[in-house]
Amino acid sequence: MIKKIVILGGGTAGWMAANILAKRWAKYSVEIALVESSDIGIIGVGEGSTPQLKSFFDYMEIAEAEWMPACNATYKTGIRFCNWSTKPGFENYFHPFPAQPDDYSAPAFFYNCFVRRKGADVYAHPDKFFLATYLAKHQLGPKPAHHFPFQLGYGYHFDSSLVGLFLKQHAAKLGVAHIDARITEVKLDAQGYISHLLTENQQPLAADLFIDCSGFAGVLIQQALKVPFINFSSNLFNDSAVVMPTSAAMDITPQTTATALNAGWMWNIPLVNRIGNGYVYSSNYLSADMAETELRQKLNLLDKDVPVRHLKMKVGRLQHHWAKNCLAVGLSQGFIEPLEATALHLVQETVLGFAEAIELGDFTDREQANFNRSINQRFEAVRDYIVCHYRVNSRTDTQYWRDNANNNSLSDSLRELLQVWVGGGNLTQEIERQKIGCYYPSASWHCLLAGYGLFPTQDQLLPGNEVAHKYKMENIENFISRCALNFSSHREQLNDLVAKQQVM
Numbered sequence: 001m002i003k004k005i006v007i008l009g010g011g012t013a014g015w016m017a018a019n020i021l022a023k024r025w026a027k028y029s030v031e032i033a034l035v036e037s038s039d040i041g042i043i044g045v046g047e048g049s050t051p052q053l054k055s056f057f058d059y060m061e062i063a064e065a066e067w068m069p070a071c072n073a074t075y076k077t078g079i080r081f082c083n084w085s086t087k088p089g090f091e092n093y094f095h096p097f098p099a100q101p102d103d104y105s106a107p108a109f110f111y112n113c114f115v116r117r118k119g120a121d122v123y124a125h126p127d128k129f130f131l132a133t134y135l136a137k138h139q140l141g142p143k144p145a146h147h148f149p150f151q152l153g154y155g156y157h158f159d160s161s162l163v164g165l166f167l168k169q170h171a172a173k174l175g176v177a178h179i180d181a182r183i184t185e186v187k188l189d190a191q192g193y194i195s196h197l198l199t200e201n202q203q204p205l206a207a208d209l210f211i212d213c214s215g216f217a218g219v220l221i222q223q224a225l226k227v228p229f230i231n232f233s234s235n236l237f238n239d240s241a242v243v244m245p246t247s248a249a250m251d252i253t254p255q256t257t258a259t260a261l262n263a264g265w266m267w268n269i270p271l272v273n274r275i276g277n278g279y280v281y282s283s284n285y286l287s288a289d290m291a292e293t294e295l296r297q298k299l300n301l302l303d304k305d306v307p308v309r310h311l312k313m314k315v316g317r318l319q320h321h322w323a324k325n326c327l328a329v330g331l332s333q334g335f336i337e338p339l340e341a342t343a344l345h346l347v348q349e350t351v352l353g354f355a356e357a358i359e360l361g362d363f364t365d366r367e368q369a370n371f372n373r374s375i376n377q378r379f380e381a382v383r384d385y386i387v388c389h390y391r392v393n394s395r396t397d398t399q400y401w402r403d404n405a406n407n408n409s410l411s412d413s414l415r416e417l418l419q420v421w422v423g424g425g426n427l428t429q430e431i432e433r434q435k436i437g438c439y440y441p442s443a444s445w446h447c448l449l450a451g452y453g454l455f456p457t458q459d460q461l462l463p464g465n466e467v468a469h470k471y472k473m474e475n476i477e478n479f480i481s482r483c484a485l486n487f488s489s490h491r492e493q494l495n496d497l498v499a500k501q502q503v504m
C-alpha cells in the first residue's frame with residue numbers, strides 16, 4: 001500500500017534504510033527519495049560493527065571485494081577489553097564473535113566457570129576457549145580455507161563516511177532519488193500524520209511513509225511528532241566523546257580494543273589506512289579539555305597537530321520507533337553508547353523488522369505495537385549488557401569507576417543474571433528463562449563475567465577433584481590451534497580483496 005517514501009537524513013542509517021527498502025520493495029514499484037542537507041552533514045563516526053553487518057551486505061548482494069577496499073575496511077573477530085578489571089590475571093579479556101567450533105570448546109568454558117564459582121581452582125579465563133580470540137591474537141583473518149567445514153561470525157571496521165558514500169551510489173543504482181536540501185518545516189494533517197516536509201526553498205516533499213534518519217536531532221519523530229525520549233543516563237553515564245585518528249599500524253589486528261581510562265574508555269579501531277581512536281566519557285566527571293589531554297597522552301600526541309573532534313551523545317531510546325506514518329531509524333530512534341558497536345545492528349533490525357511488520361499486517365495497530373515492543377526489548381537488552389561492564393568493574397582509582405560499581409540502577413533482568421552468577425547458579429538456564437539469548441548469547445555473558453574475574457579470590461580456591469577438572473585445557477588449546485591452521489593472515493585476506501576488486 002505504500003507508494004512513496006521520503007527518508008530524511010543521509011548518514012549511514014538513512015542510506016542503509018534506503019538500500020534495504022529499495023531492494024525489498026522493488027517489486028511493488030515503491031518510489032523512494034532521500035533528502036539530506038550537506039550543510040548539516042553527518043556525524044561521521046561509527047567504524048565498528050557486529051557480525052550482523054555481513055548479513056546486510058549479503059542481503060544487498062554486495063561482495064566484500066566490492067565494498068571493503070572502497071571503504072578501507074578490515075575484519076573484526078571481536079573486542080578486547082583492557083583495564084576494566086583490577087583482579088589479578090583478569091586485567092584484560094576478549095569478547096569473541098561466535099564460531100561453530102565453539103560448540104566443542106564453549107561447554108568446557110561454561111563448566112569451568114561454574115565449578116570455579118563454587119571454589120575449584122580450574123582455568124576459567126575466556127581467552128583460551130574461543131577460535132575468534134585465537135585468530136585476533138595471531139593476526140589471522142576470519143575467512144577460512146574453503147575446505148574448512150565450519151562457519152565463523154565476524155564483523156568489520158570501516159571508514160563510516162566512505163560506507164555512506166558507497167551506499168549512496170548503490171542506492172542510486174536501485175532508483176533512490178537524492179535531494180540536497182535543509183528541511184525547515186514538517187506539516188501534519190488533521191489526524192497528526194505527517195503530510196509533507198518543506199525545504200528551505202518551500203519545496204514540498206509528500207509521501208505515505210516518512211523515515212526519520214536525521215540523527216540526534218530527531219526532526220520528524222521527536223520534534224514534529226513529539227514522541228518522548230527515554231534517557232538511559234541513570235546507568236550509562238557517558239555523554240561525550242573526543243575523536244582523533246592516528247596513522248595505520250604495521251599489523252592490522254582484526255579486533256577493536258576498548259581500554260578503560262579515568263572517566264570512560266577509549267577505542268582503537270584499525271582500518272587499512274589509519275587507526276580510529278576515540279575517548280567516550282562522562283562530562284559529569286571530566287571536561288572536554290581534560291578528556292582530550294588524556295587521550296593525547298595515551299596516543300603520544302600531546303604536542304602534535306592532529307584533527308580532533310568533540311561530540312555530544314544522547315543516550316537512550318524513543319518510547320516507540322514507529323509512530324503514525326513515521327519510522328525512526330539510527331540516532332534519531334536512540335543510541336546506546338558504542339562499547340559493543342551495536343548501533344548499525346539496531347538500524348538493520350529496525351528496518352527489516354518494520355518491513356516484515358508492514359508485509360504482515362500493513363499499518364495495523366497490532367503490527368505496530370508488536371514492532372515497537374520488539375525494538376524496545378532489543379534496546380533494553382543491549383543496554384543491560386553494556387551496563388553490566390560498568391557495574392562489575394573493579395577499578396577504584398576514580399570517582400567515575402567507584403560510582404559505576406556502586407550504581408544500583410539496574411533492570412530486573414540484569415539484577416537476576418548477576419544474582420545467578422554470584423549465587424553459583426546456571427547462567428545459561430537463566431538466559432534461556434529470560435529469553436534474552438537472541439540478543440547476547442550465554443557465551444557473551446560468560447565472557448564478560450568471567451573476563452572481569454568475578455570468581456572467589458585465588459586464596460579462596462581449592463585444587464578440586466577429577467570432577468572439577470573434567471576438561472583438559474591442553475585438549476581445548478590443541479583443538480583451537482588446529483582449527484586456526486585453516487586461516488591465513490589478516491593482511492593476506494585484505495590483500496586478496498584488493499586483488500579481487502581489480503578484476504571485478
Ligand SMILES: Cc1cc2nc3c(=O)[nH]c(=O)nc-3n(C[C@H](O)[C@H](O)[C@H](O)COP(=O)(O)OP(=O)(O)OC[C@H]3O[C@@H](n4cnc5c(N)ncnc54)[C@H](O)[C@@H]3O)c2cc1C
Binds near residue numbers: 047219312
Ligand atoms: C562517539 C560515537 C561512536 C560510535 N561508534 C559506533 C560504532 O563503532 N559502531 C556503530 O555501529 N555505531 C557507532 N556509532 C553510531 C553511529 O555513528 C550512527 O549510528 C551512524 O553513524 C548512523 O547515524 P545516523 O545516520 O543516524 O545520523 P547522522 O550521521 O547524524 O545523519 C543525520 C543526517 O540527517 C541530516 N539532517 C538532519 N537534520 C536535517 C534537516 N533539518 N534537513 C535535512 N537534513 C537533515 C544530516 O544532514 C545527515 O545527513 C557511534 C556514535 C558515536 C557518537
